[in-house]
Amino acid sequence: MAVLVLTHPQPPQPFVEELRRLMPGEEFFMDVEAALAHANNVEAILLWRLSPGMLDAFPSIKFLAASAAGVDKIIGPAMPPSLPLTRTVDVQQNQQIAQYVCAMVLRHVRQQALYDAQQRDKVWRRHPIPSPSSVTVGLMGLGESGQVVAAALLALGFNVCGWSRSPKKIPSVESFSGSAGLLSMVGRCQVLVCLLPLTPETTSVVNANLLAKLPRGAFFINVARGLHVVEQDLAQALQSGQLAGAALDVQGREPMPTDDPLWAVPNLLITPHVASLPSAKAVASQLAENLLRARRGEPLLHLVDTRIGY
Numbered sequence: 001m002a003v004l005v006l007t008h009p010q011p012p013q014p015f016v017e018e019l020r021r022l023m024p025g026e027e028f029f030m031d032v033e034a035a036l037a038h039a040n041n042v043e044a045i046l047l048w049r050l051s052p053g054m055l056d057a058f059p060s061i062k063f064l065a066a067s068a069a070g071v072d073k074i075i076g077p078a079m080p081p082s083l084p085l086t087r088t089v090d091v092q093q094n095q096q097i098a099q100y101v102c103a104m105v106l107r108h109v110r111q112q113a114l115y116d117a118q119q120r121d122k123v124w125r126r127h128p129i130p131s132p133s134s135v136t137v138g139l140m141g142l143g144e145s146g147q148v149v150a151a152a153l154l155a156l157g158f159n160v161c162g163w164s165r166s167p168k169k170i171p172s173v174e175s176f177s178g179s180a181g182l183l184s185m186v187g188r189c190q191v192l193v194c195l196l197p198l199t200p201e202t203t204s205v206v207n208a209n210l211l212a213k214l215p216r217g218a219f220f221i222n223v224a225r226g227l228h229v230v231e232q233d234l235a236q237a238l239q240s241g242q243l244a245g246a247a248l249d250v251q252g253r254e255p256m257p258t259d260d261p262l263w264a265v266p267n268l269l270i271t272p273h274v275a276s277l278p279s280a281k282a283v284a285s286q287l288a289e290n291l292l293r294a295r296r297g298e299p300l301l302h303l304v305d306t307r308i309g310y
């Protein structure tokens with residue numbers, strides 16, 4: 001039997017190498033054209049994005065496997081409601097996200113931009129250092145990545161709270177849910193971090209109304225998807241000083257074109273969607289396990305609820 005590997009924009013070769021190592025007897029195709037000649041054999045597709053009509057040619061598909069943690073480029077009109085969809089859950093990827101978030105939180109809290117400027121001007125001047133517990137970091141999303149981020153921030157001594165659809169019981173993390181919960185959490189956060197999946201409910205959730213609820217001079221970090229943020233509202237909050245700064249690893253338009261107005265926004269750090277990458281090893285081992293499970297008729301690992309979108 002066969003698997004179609006369409007991990008673009010990541011090259012498929014590292015995934016296929018790992019898959020061949022784990023499943024030497026199987027066939028792997030790296031483009032649709034090549035797979036079409038063996039269409040009846042294709043049991044699963046490893047993918048980042050689902051194009052309209054792509055599934056029509058493959059009548060034996062048992063499930064789709066997202067090569068990423070997010071599935072927003074797969075769920076949509078092209079996705080049959082009855083077809084199982086799995087996503088990647090990789091502990092090391094979540095640790096990379098935690099590193100990115102901690103780096104940005106520390107850069108803000110330890111005033112690194114100020115010290116960079118002082119060094120340029122040859123100024124040797126100390127400023128007060130806030131006690132870690134006086135800084136509250138609010139996490140929008142307390143799932144696989146959110147919980148690893150929470151643990152890393154707690155280890156640095158910060159006060160951590162989190163917002164999720166269902167209330168959570170995580171030691172030392174105050175839990176909020178519902179729209180009223182989000183607004184009350186945000187009111188006490190010196191740093192707000194977005195770790196949500198992109199769904200109709202979470203699109204544009206970071207807007208002027210939410211940003212206005214943050215204490216003045218707060219910092220915002222987005223490591224989820226660009227469309228959670230109304231970028232014009234974020235730019236305005238930065239220009240007015242409501243936000244002291246922000247870090248966007250993800251943007252509404254990726255790759256960001258050179259004329260994107262975000263490039264010129266003051267105190268905004270931009271990175272090209274590099275907070276983390278799932279490892280080919282983790283993706284392949286999860287797919288290999290799920291292929292066996294699908295053949296045995298057992299429940300798949302990391303199934304997505306396609307009705308709610310994550």
Ligand code: NDP
Nearest residue numbers: 069070141142143144145164165166196197223224275276
């Ligand atoms: P999970 O599905 O494990 O967690 C999602 C969290 O968001 C859960 O706590 C969930 O609540 C909460 N949530 C979902 N919808 C709502 C809502 N409407 N209101 C409040 N809370 C909500 O996802 P991951 O942590 O694995 O990943 C999150 C996202 O991060 C991915 O979807 C992806 O888009 C992005 N990502 C970005 C990367 C990067 O490199 N920049 C890398 C990896 C992921 P509940 O717990 O109640 O279900």
